[in-house]
Amino acid sequence: MIEIKNIAKTFGDRQVLAGISGTFRPGETSLIIGGSGTGKSVLLKCMIGLVKPDQGEVLYNGRNFLTGDEEVQKEIRREMGVLFQGSALFDSKTVLENVQFPLDMLTETPSAEKEERAMFCLQRVGLEAAAERMPSELSGGMKKRVGIARAIVMNPKYLFCDEPNSGLDPLTSIKIDQLIKEITDEFNITTVVITHDMNSMLEIGEKIMFLYKGLKMWEGDNSTITRSTVPELNEFIYANKLLRDIK
Secondary structure: OEEEEEEEEEEOOEEEEEEEEEEEOOOEEEEEEOOOOOOHHHHHHHHHOOOOOOEEEEEEOOEEOOOOOHHHHHHHHHOEEEEOOOOOOOOOOOHHHHHHHHHHHHOOOOHHHHHHHHHHHHHHOOOHHHOOOOHHHOOHHHHHHHHHHHHHOOOOOEEEEEOOOOOOOHHHHHHHHHHHHHHHHHHOOEEEEEEOOHHHHHHHOOEEEEEEOOEEEEEEOOOOHHHOOOHHHHHHHHHHHHHHHHO
Protein backbone atom coordinates (compact mmCIF):
# COMPACT_ATOMS: atom_id res chain seq x y z
CA MET A 1 0.00 0.00 0.00
CA ILE A 2 1.13 3.54 -0.76
CA GLU A 3 0.03 6.51 1.32
CA ILE A 4 0.71 10.11 0.38
CA LYS A 5 0.10 12.77 3.00
CA ASN A 6 -0.16 16.52 2.43
CA ILE A 7 2.21 16.61 -0.56
CA ALA A 8 3.02 20.15 -1.66
CA LYS A 9 5.43 21.43 -4.29
CA THR A 10 6.26 24.90 -5.59
CA PHE A 11 8.46 25.84 -8.53
CA GLY A 12 9.47 29.48 -8.18
CA ASP A 13 6.30 31.38 -7.37
CA ARG A 14 4.02 28.73 -8.88
CA GLN A 15 2.42 26.20 -6.56
CA VAL A 16 2.05 22.96 -8.51
CA LEU A 17 0.75 20.74 -5.70
CA ALA A 18 -1.20 21.96 -2.68
CA GLY A 19 -1.53 19.41 0.11
CA ILE A 20 -2.40 16.23 -1.81
CA SER A 21 -3.27 13.13 0.24
CA GLY A 22 -4.47 9.69 -0.79
CA THR A 23 -4.11 5.92 -0.46
CA PHE A 24 -3.33 3.38 -3.18
CA ARG A 25 -3.97 -0.29 -2.43
CA PRO A 26 -2.52 -3.61 -3.69
CA GLY A 27 -4.38 -5.30 -6.53
CA GLU A 28 -6.07 -2.02 -7.45
CA THR A 29 -5.57 0.07 -10.59
CA SER A 30 -5.51 3.67 -9.36
CA LEU A 31 -5.67 6.57 -11.81
CA ILE A 32 -4.51 10.15 -11.30
CA ILE A 33 -6.25 12.33 -13.87
CA GLY A 34 -6.39 15.98 -14.83
CA GLY A 35 -5.59 18.36 -17.64
CA SER A 36 -2.12 19.53 -18.66
CA GLY A 37 -0.38 21.51 -15.94
CA THR A 38 -2.57 20.24 -13.11
CA GLY A 39 0.32 18.60 -11.24
CA LYS A 40 -0.35 14.92 -11.87
CA SER A 41 3.06 14.12 -13.37
CA VAL A 42 4.82 16.12 -10.65
CA LEU A 43 2.90 14.13 -8.05
CA LEU A 44 4.06 10.88 -9.66
CA LYS A 45 7.66 12.13 -9.66
CA CYS A 46 7.35 12.97 -5.97
CA MET A 47 6.10 9.45 -5.30
CA ILE A 48 9.01 7.76 -7.09
CA GLY A 49 11.75 10.07 -5.87
CA LEU A 50 12.49 12.09 -9.01
CA VAL A 51 11.21 15.30 -7.40
CA LYS A 52 11.45 16.19 -3.71
CA PRO A 53 8.26 17.78 -2.39
CA ASP A 54 8.43 20.87 -0.20
CA GLN A 55 6.36 19.10 2.44
CA GLY A 56 4.46 15.87 3.06
CA GLU A 57 5.06 12.15 3.37
CA VAL A 58 5.18 9.21 0.95
CA LEU A 59 4.77 5.90 2.76
CA TYR A 60 5.33 2.45 1.24
CA ASN A 61 3.79 -0.12 3.56
CA GLY A 62 4.51 2.26 6.43
CA ARG A 63 8.10 3.10 5.36
CA ASN A 64 8.72 6.80 4.80
CA PHE A 65 10.37 7.10 1.40
CA LEU A 66 11.30 10.77 1.87
CA THR A 67 12.91 10.60 5.31
CA GLY A 68 14.06 6.97 5.42
CA ASP A 69 17.78 6.24 5.44
CA GLU A 70 19.65 5.19 2.30
CA GLU A 71 18.97 1.49 2.83
CA VAL A 72 15.22 2.04 3.21
CA GLN A 73 15.13 4.15 0.06
CA LYS A 74 17.12 1.55 -1.92
CA GLU A 75 14.82 -1.21 -0.70
CA ILE A 76 11.72 0.73 -1.81
CA ARG A 77 13.25 1.58 -5.19
CA ARG A 78 13.92 -2.12 -5.84
CA GLU A 79 10.23 -2.74 -5.29
CA MET A 80 9.17 -0.19 -7.93
CA GLY A 81 8.51 -0.67 -11.62
CA VAL A 82 8.06 2.38 -13.86
CA LEU A 83 6.63 2.68 -17.37
CA PHE A 84 7.72 6.07 -18.69
CA GLN A 85 5.59 8.08 -21.12
CA GLY A 86 7.93 7.57 -24.08
CA SER A 87 8.79 3.99 -23.07
CA ALA A 88 12.46 5.14 -22.64
CA LEU A 89 13.99 2.13 -24.39
CA PHE A 90 17.69 2.04 -25.22
CA ASP A 91 18.05 2.26 -28.99
CA SER A 92 21.35 0.35 -28.95
CA LYS A 93 19.98 -2.63 -27.02
CA THR A 94 17.74 -5.44 -28.22
CA VAL A 95 14.25 -5.89 -26.78
CA LEU A 96 15.54 -8.66 -24.51
CA GLU A 97 18.48 -6.56 -23.34
CA ASN A 98 16.15 -3.64 -22.59
CA VAL A 99 13.91 -5.81 -20.43
CA GLN A 100 16.89 -7.40 -18.70
CA PHE A 101 18.56 -4.05 -17.96
CA PRO A 102 17.18 -3.54 -14.39
CA LEU A 103 18.37 -7.04 -13.45
CA ASP A 104 21.83 -6.23 -14.82
CA MET A 105 22.00 -2.97 -12.88
CA LEU A 106 20.41 -3.92 -9.58
CA THR A 107 21.03 -7.63 -9.00
CA GLU A 108 23.81 -10.19 -9.03
CA THR A 109 21.57 -12.86 -10.52
CA PRO A 110 23.38 -15.33 -12.83
CA SER A 111 23.12 -14.43 -16.53
CA ALA A 112 21.01 -17.46 -17.44
CA GLU A 113 18.46 -16.68 -14.74
CA LYS A 114 18.27 -13.02 -15.77
CA GLU A 115 17.60 -13.99 -19.36
CA GLU A 116 15.00 -16.52 -18.28
CA ARG A 117 13.20 -13.89 -16.17
CA ALA A 118 13.33 -11.32 -18.99
CA MET A 119 11.92 -13.84 -21.46
CA PHE A 120 9.12 -14.72 -19.03
CA CYS A 121 8.14 -11.03 -18.86
CA LEU A 122 8.24 -10.72 -22.64
CA GLN A 123 6.02 -13.78 -22.92
CA ARG A 124 3.61 -12.20 -20.41
CA VAL A 125 3.18 -9.19 -22.69
CA GLY A 126 3.07 -11.32 -25.85
CA LEU A 127 6.41 -10.26 -27.32
CA GLU A 128 8.70 -13.27 -26.90
CA ALA A 129 9.08 -13.47 -30.69
CA ALA A 130 10.52 -9.93 -30.73
CA ALA A 131 13.29 -10.60 -28.21
CA GLU A 132 16.16 -10.04 -30.66
CA ARG A 133 14.62 -7.07 -32.48
CA MET A 134 15.74 -3.48 -31.95
CA PRO A 135 13.40 -0.75 -30.64
CA SER A 136 13.48 0.98 -34.04
CA GLU A 137 11.77 -2.08 -35.49
CA LEU A 138 8.79 -1.87 -33.13
CA SER A 139 5.43 -0.11 -33.35
CA GLY A 140 4.37 2.34 -30.64
CA GLY A 141 2.16 -0.26 -28.97
CA MET A 142 4.95 -2.84 -28.99
CA LYS A 143 7.34 -0.35 -27.37
CA LYS A 144 4.79 0.21 -24.60
CA ARG A 145 4.54 -3.53 -24.02
CA VAL A 146 8.34 -3.82 -23.86
CA GLY A 147 8.27 -0.98 -21.33
CA ILE A 148 5.72 -2.88 -19.25
CA ALA A 149 7.83 -6.05 -19.43
CA ARG A 150 10.86 -4.10 -18.19
CA ALA A 151 8.79 -2.47 -15.45
CA ILE A 152 7.74 -5.86 -14.03
CA VAL A 153 11.03 -7.73 -14.51
CA MET A 154 12.08 -7.07 -10.90
CA ASN A 155 8.74 -8.49 -9.69
CA PRO A 156 7.70 -5.11 -8.25
CA LYS A 157 5.20 -4.45 -5.50
CA TYR A 158 4.46 -1.03 -6.98
CA LEU A 159 3.91 -0.18 -10.65
CA PHE A 160 3.82 3.39 -11.97
CA CYS A 161 2.65 4.19 -15.51
CA ASP A 162 3.01 7.71 -16.91
CA GLU A 163 0.53 8.30 -19.76
CA PRO A 164 0.74 4.69 -21.03
CA ASN A 165 -1.66 5.42 -23.92
CA SER A 166 0.09 8.54 -25.17
CA GLY A 167 0.47 8.47 -28.95
CA LEU A 168 -1.44 5.21 -29.41
CA ASP A 169 -4.53 4.51 -31.49
CA PRO A 170 -7.76 3.68 -29.57
CA LEU A 171 -7.60 -0.09 -30.12
CA THR A 172 -3.96 -0.33 -28.99
CA SER A 173 -4.77 1.89 -26.00
CA ILE A 174 -7.49 -0.54 -24.90
CA LYS A 175 -5.05 -3.45 -25.18
CA ILE A 176 -2.45 -1.63 -23.07
CA ASP A 177 -5.10 -0.83 -20.43
CA GLN A 178 -6.19 -4.47 -20.33
CA LEU A 179 -2.58 -5.61 -19.96
CA ILE A 180 -1.93 -3.22 -17.07
CA LYS A 181 -5.13 -4.38 -15.34
CA GLU A 182 -4.32 -8.08 -15.87
CA ILE A 183 -0.79 -7.69 -14.48
CA THR A 184 -2.09 -5.70 -11.49
CA ASP A 185 -4.59 -8.45 -10.65
CA GLU A 186 -2.26 -11.37 -11.41
CA PHE A 187 0.63 -10.16 -9.25
CA ASN A 188 -1.38 -8.14 -6.69
CA ILE A 189 0.58 -4.99 -7.53
CA THR A 190 -0.21 -1.50 -6.27
CA THR A 191 -0.59 0.27 -9.63
CA VAL A 192 -0.73 4.04 -10.17
CA VAL A 193 -1.50 5.35 -13.67
CA ILE A 194 -1.22 8.96 -14.81
CA THR A 195 -3.67 9.51 -17.66
CA HIS A 196 -6.17 11.80 -19.32
CA ASP A 197 -7.64 9.00 -21.45
CA MET A 198 -11.42 8.65 -21.09
CA ASN A 199 -11.46 4.95 -21.96
CA SER A 200 -8.89 4.25 -19.24
CA MET A 201 -11.02 6.06 -16.68
CA LEU A 202 -14.13 4.08 -17.52
CA GLU A 203 -12.48 0.68 -18.08
CA ILE A 204 -9.74 0.29 -15.45
CA GLY A 205 -10.32 3.17 -13.01
CA GLU A 206 -10.96 1.22 -9.81
CA LYS A 207 -9.84 4.32 -7.96
CA ILE A 208 -9.60 7.76 -9.56
CA MET A 209 -8.08 10.96 -8.17
CA PHE A 210 -8.84 14.17 -10.09
CA LEU A 211 -6.38 17.07 -9.79
CA TYR A 212 -7.17 20.62 -10.79
CA LYS A 213 -4.66 23.48 -10.42
CA GLY A 214 -2.66 21.47 -7.88
CA LEU A 215 -5.66 20.54 -5.73
CA LYS A 216 -7.39 17.20 -5.29
CA MET A 217 -10.90 18.12 -6.36
CA TRP A 218 -12.53 14.67 -6.47
CA GLU A 219 -11.90 11.04 -5.63
CA GLY A 220 -13.98 8.01 -6.55
CA ASP A 221 -14.13 5.20 -9.10
CA ASN A 222 -15.29 4.50 -12.65
CA SER A 223 -18.83 3.75 -11.50
CA THR A 224 -19.32 7.19 -9.95
CA ILE A 225 -17.17 9.55 -12.03
CA THR A 226 -19.90 10.37 -14.56
CA ARG A 227 -22.23 11.34 -11.69
CA SER A 228 -19.81 13.90 -10.26
CA THR A 229 -21.13 17.23 -9.00
CA VAL A 230 -17.72 18.91 -9.38
CA PRO A 231 -17.94 21.38 -12.31
CA GLU A 232 -14.22 21.18 -13.13
CA LEU A 233 -14.34 17.38 -13.35
CA ASN A 234 -17.50 17.41 -15.44
CA GLU A 235 -15.89 19.86 -17.86
CA PHE A 236 -12.81 17.61 -18.07
CA ILE A 237 -14.95 14.54 -18.77
CA TYR A 238 -17.02 16.38 -21.39
CA ALA A 239 -13.92 17.63 -23.19
CA ASN A 240 -12.44 14.13 -23.25
CA LYS A 241 -15.72 12.65 -24.49
CA LEU A 242 -15.79 15.14 -27.34
CA LEU A 243 -12.21 14.28 -28.25
CA ARG A 244 -13.00 10.55 -28.16
CA ASP A 245 -16.08 11.04 -30.37
CA ILE A 246 -14.04 13.04 -32.90
CA LYS A 247 -11.45 10.24 -33.08
